[in-house]
Amino acid sequence: MEHTKTIAADKKVVALFSIPVLVAALGYFVDIYDLLLFGIIRIKSLRDLGLSEEAINIKGTAILNYQMFGLLIGGIIWGVLGDKKGRLSVLFGSILLYSVANICNGLVHTIEQYSWCRFIAGIGLAGELGAGITLVSELLPKEKRGIATSMVAGIGLSGAILAYFIAKTFSWQTCYFIGGGLGLCLLLLRVSVFESGMFKDIQHAEVKKGNFFMFFSNGKRLKKYLCSILIGLPTWYVIGILITFSNKFAKEFGITEAVDPGKAIMLAYVAISIGDVLIGFVSHWLKSRKKALFIFYGITAIAIAMFFNLKGGTASQLYWIAMLLGFGTGFWAIFVTMAAEQFGTNLRATAATTVPNMVRGSLPLMSLLFQTLQPGQGYVPAAIITGIIVMVVSIVAALMTEETFGKDLNFLEY
Numbered sequence: 001m002e003h004t005k006t007i008a009a010d011k012k013v014v015a016l017f018s019i020p021v022l023v024a025a026l027g028y029f030v031d032i033y034d035l036l037l038f039g040i041i042r043i044k045s046l047r048d049l050g051l052s053e054e055a056i057n058i059k060g061t062a063i064l065n066y067q068m069f070g071l072l073i074g075g076i077i078w079g080v081l082g083d084k085k086g087r088l089s090v091l092f093g094s095i096l097l098y099s100v101a102n103i104c105n106g107l108v109h110t111i112e113q114y115s116w117c118r119f120i121a122g123i124g125l126a127g128e129l130g131a132g133i134t135l136v137s138e139l140l141p142k143e144k145r146g147i148a149t150s151m152v153a154g155i156g157l158s159g160a161i162l163a164y165f166i167a168k169t170f171s172w173q174t175c176y177f178i179g180g181g182l183g184l185c186l187l188l189l190r191v192s193v194f195e196s197g198m199f200k201d202i203q204h205a206e207v208k209k210g211n212f213f214m215f216f217s218n219g220k221r222l223k224k225y226l227c228s229i230l231i232g233l234p235t236w237y238v239i240g241i242l243i244t245f246s247n248k249f250a251k252e253f254g255i256t257e258a259v260d261p262g263k264a265i266m267l268a269y270v271a272i273s274i275g276d277v278l279i280g281f282v283s284h285w286l287k288s289r290k291k292a293l294f295i296f297y298g299i300t301a302i303a304i305a306m307f308f309n310l311k312g313g314t315a316s317q318l319y320w321i322a323m324l325l326g327f328g329t330g331f332w333a334i335f336v337t338m339a340a341e342q343f344g345t346n347l348r349a350t351a352a353t354t355v356p357n358m359v360r361g362s363l364p365l366m367s368l369l370f371q372t373l374q375p376g377q378g379y380v381p382a383a384i385i386t387g388i389i390v391m392v393v394s395i396v397a398a399l400m401t402e403e404t405f406g407k408d409l410n411f412l413e414y
Contacts, residue, residue, distance in 0.1 A: 020139055021148055023189050024132030027091060028156025030186055031128040033163045034102055034179045036269070038067060038118060039244050040163050040262035045172040049111065057248070059111055064240070065364045066115040070122020075357025076212055078127030082134060082349025083210030086203070090131035090349065092187065098124025099183030106176035126360075129156070129336060130353025137340045138198045138348070142406050146289070146337060150280025153333030157276055160269030164262055198345045198410065207412055209346045212354070214413060221343075221413070223400070228339040228351065230397035231293065232359035233366070234300050235329040237390045240363040241370060241383060242307060243268050243322055249307075250318055252380050257315035267319050268326030275330015289338050289405050293331050293398055297391070300328030304387050308380065332356070341404035344413035366390065 038045075042064075046056045074094070082090040101121035108114045133149050140148045166175050208214060215225040242249065243264050250259035275296065283292035303324040310318055339355040340348050366386060373382035 019189075021136055021152060023091075023186075024136050025152045025155035026189065027095060027128050027132055027186060028152055029159040029162075030095070030179070030182045031098075031125055032157050032159035032269070033166075033182065034098055034121060034159075035067075035125050036160045036265055037102075037163045037167070037175055037179055038064065039239075039265050040160075040167045041172040041175055042244075043261070044167070045114075046111075048172065049109070049114070051111070057245075061367065063111070063115050063118050064244070065367070067118040067122040067125075068240075068361050068363045070119040070124075071126045071357045072361025074123035074126025075130070075354040075361070076350075077123065079130060079350035079353030080210040080212055082127070082131050082353055083346055086200075087131045087135040087138075087349055090127045090353070091135070094124050094127025094131070095183045095186060096124075097121075098128075099180040099187075100124075101180075102176045102183070103180035106173040106180075126357045127353060129153075129356055130340075130351075131349060133333075133336045134340050134349045134352045137337060137352075138345070138409060142408065145341075146283045146334065146405070147280040149337040150277050150283075150333040153336070154273045154277030154280075157269050157273040157330075157332070161266055161273075164266030167262060202345055202412065205346075205412075207346050207414070210350050211347070212350055214347060215351075224342045224402070225351065225355070227397040227401045228335075228342055228355045229358045229362075231338070231394050231401060232332070232335045232356065233362060233390045233394045234297070235332055235335075236359055236363045237366055237387060238300065238304070238325050238329045239265070239268065241366065241386070242304070242325060246318060246322065249310075249380070249383070250315065253310045253318075254312050255310070255315055255318060259315050259318055264319060264322045268322045271323040271326030272330045272332070275327040276333045279331055279334050283334055283405065287405055288403060289334055289341075290398060290401065290403050293334055293338075294395075296328055296331040297395060297398070298328075300325065301391055303328045304391070308384055308387075338401065338404050341407050341409060342402070344411045345409065347413045348409070 042060045043056055046060060051059055078090045078094055098121045101117055101124055105117040105121065108117055132152055136148050136152055137145050166178055216222055244261055246261050246264040247259045279292050279296060282295065283289050286292055303321060307321050307325060310321065336352055336356050340352040343351040370382050370386045373385055377385060
């Protein structure tokens with residue numbers, strides 16, 4: 001059950017434009033750069049390691065799954081640490097791990113080495129967003145919480161744009177070195193950030209903190225947790241399947257021009273960044289997280305329908321639709337904020353960190369469904385069926401999720 005508790009100690013509140021918000025945003029910027037870099041340089045790096053065009057698709061999917069499984073495991077590890085040791089400890093530890101892993105990634109010579117580096121990087125990348133959103137949510141007044149977390153995500157997601165242009169300028173090895181270097185530089189900024197007052201107030205309290213199994217010990221809490229995960233599925237269906245393999249879909253649609261999936265990812269994330277900032281203001285204006293979420297679900301559904309009606313289209317049209325898909329799925333900030341707002345202070349970091357990584361970790365399951373359907377349905381119909389299932393599941397989950405706009409976060413879970 002939930003138990004409300006008034007915080008009487010350190011009640012430090014920060015402004016919308018402040019160091020903690022800036023550091024969380026820049027941290028997520030580097031996080032997204034590293035997270036999406038493989039998708040952008042996948043073909044170039046695997047070709048350089050001697051793989052054939054057919055093997056690139058197979059091994060590329062396998063390596064991406066290694067990264068996603070790392071995110072899944074890392075989400076649990078960092079989430080638990082965030083509630084046990086503090087939000088700042090996760091911000092420091094996660095960025096150090098993925099920075100070192102990315103530097104090592106630039107030194108690989110085999111597919112096995114590549115896979116393990118992405119797995120370790122995935123573990124590190126899992127902690128950044130959840131800890132940052134939790135910290136910002138607890139430091140800012142509830143009226144500005146949604147706008148602040150949207151700014152964090154909006155600025156952070158633009159890291160994909162940097163990754164694209166860096167990849168166009170440097171070798172794939174250097175791209176990984178730059179990502180690792182950016183992360184290590186960011187550690188210097190972390191020194192100026194202070195810990196959440198809400199966490200410090202319960203640090204020595206006799207209450208379970210960061211107990212992942214508490215999500216499964218109570219029916220109501222389990223429902224909230226599962227719904228928090230399922231509402232985010234469309235984002236990684238769009239990015240992990242439609243955008244990442246846009247070159248393959250282009251061939252299926254009869255598009256004769258070459259389509260660069262790296263460019264498609266970059267354009268999608270330009271639009272996602274815009275959407276993520278805008279949805280915070282939409283939510284603030286509507287005084288509702290859920291209404292804003294459903295508006296963006298609608299845009300996503302329209303964009304998916306347009307994507308699958310590209311038969312005989314052009315590369316330019318595909319890129320424009322990739323941007324619309326990105327804009328529609330620009331609800332990542334609100335989705336993670338809703339997860340943070342659902343749970344008490346002693347489970348908040350665990351929820352906010354595991355939920356987005358459970359969604360990222362669900363990509364292999366969505367890919368498996370997609371691949372299983374292909375022999376009987378064909379490539380494009382299999383993707384359509386997968387998309388319909390994902391959207392229906394997410395809409396039902398959103399309908400079952402409680403409204404959290406303006407919710408007081410000063411409570412504990414028992």
